[in-house]
Amino acid sequence: MSEISVTVVRNILEAQDRIAKSNRKLFEDHKVFVLNLMSSPGAGKTSLLERTIEAMKSSYRIAVIEGDIQSQEDALRIKRLGVETIQINTGGACHLDANMIQSALEKIPLNAYDFLIIENVGNLVCPAEFDLGEHEKAMILSVTEGDDKPLKYPLMFQKSSVLLINKIDLIPYVTFNTERVKKTVSELNPRIQVLEISCKTGEGIDKWVEWLRNRISLCKH
Numbered sequence: 335m336s337e338i339s340v341t342v343v344r345n346i347l348e349a350q351d352r353i354a355k356s357n358r359k360l361f362e363d364h365k366v367f368v369l370n371l372m373s374s375p376g377a378g379k380t381s382l383l384e385r386t387i388e389a390m391k392s393s394y395r396i397a398v399i400e401g402d403i404q405s406q407e408d409a410l411r412i413k414r415l416g417v418e419t420i421q422i423n424t425g426g427a428c429h430l431d432a433n434m435i436q437s438a439l440e441k442i443p444l445n446a447y448d449f450l451i452i453e454n455v456g457n458l459v460c461p462a463e464f465d466l467g468e469h470e471k472a473m474i475l476s477v478t479e480g481d482d483k484p485l486k487y488p489l490m491f492q493k494s495s496v497l498l499i500n501k502i503d504l505i506p507y508v509t510f511n512t513e514r515v516k517k518t519v520s521e522l523n524p525r526i527q528v529l530e531i532s533c534k535t536g537e538g539i540d541k542w543v544e545w546l547r548n549r550i551s552l553c554k555h
């Protein structure tokens with residue numbers, strides 16, 4: 335890269351950093367807990383949101399930002415649950431960035447919410463590189479993706495506070511060594527919490543909801 339293009343890249347990254355900080359300040363000022371949910375396509379982000387919202391919407395005021403390259407499919411699924419949902423279409427970009435979130439926030443009166451969930455674009459790689467201003471990152475790995483993923487895509491596992499191992503109802507039919515994943519992940523990130531869930535049967539969702547409740551109550555103080 336030439337010296338000029340290096341400077342341009344650095345300026346863009348610094349601008350993103352500034353916007354992420356200003357998003358974070360906004361969330362803190364309004365005492366809204368913000369979660370950045372990441373995974374590869376098809377791991378179950380929207381299904382997890384459906385389960386989470388069903389379990390929590392009577393106690394918390396929830397809003398959702400849906401990130402997808404294209405389409406309104408996921409936003410329509412969430413809107414059906416009666417929750418405020420803003421769809422971001424990245425138009426090709428394979429991750430959300432702080433700037434996109436800042437624009438979406440113009441449509442969300444933050445003082446009306448306790449909990450904002452950002453569903454990132456399905457991708458196991460670069461969403462982990464972009465700070466959106468969220469409080470916590472959580473990620474899903476489904477058992478159909480294979481137990482080698484933490485070794486192949488370590489960054490997302492390193493940046494997440496919670497790993498949800500989803501589709502555990504399918505374990506009898508696939509080769510997936512949960513203990514191997516737990517061991518690798520705890521070496522990559524000693525502070526990560528691992529929860530085993532099935533969005534299909536509802537198993538384990540109570541523990542996830544409990545983690546969220548604790549996290550939301552911390553934001554209120």
Ligand code: MG
Nearest residue numbers: 401402408453
């Ligand atoms: Mg989606």
Ligand code: ZN
Nearest residue numbers: 427428429460
């Ligand atoms: Zn990307």
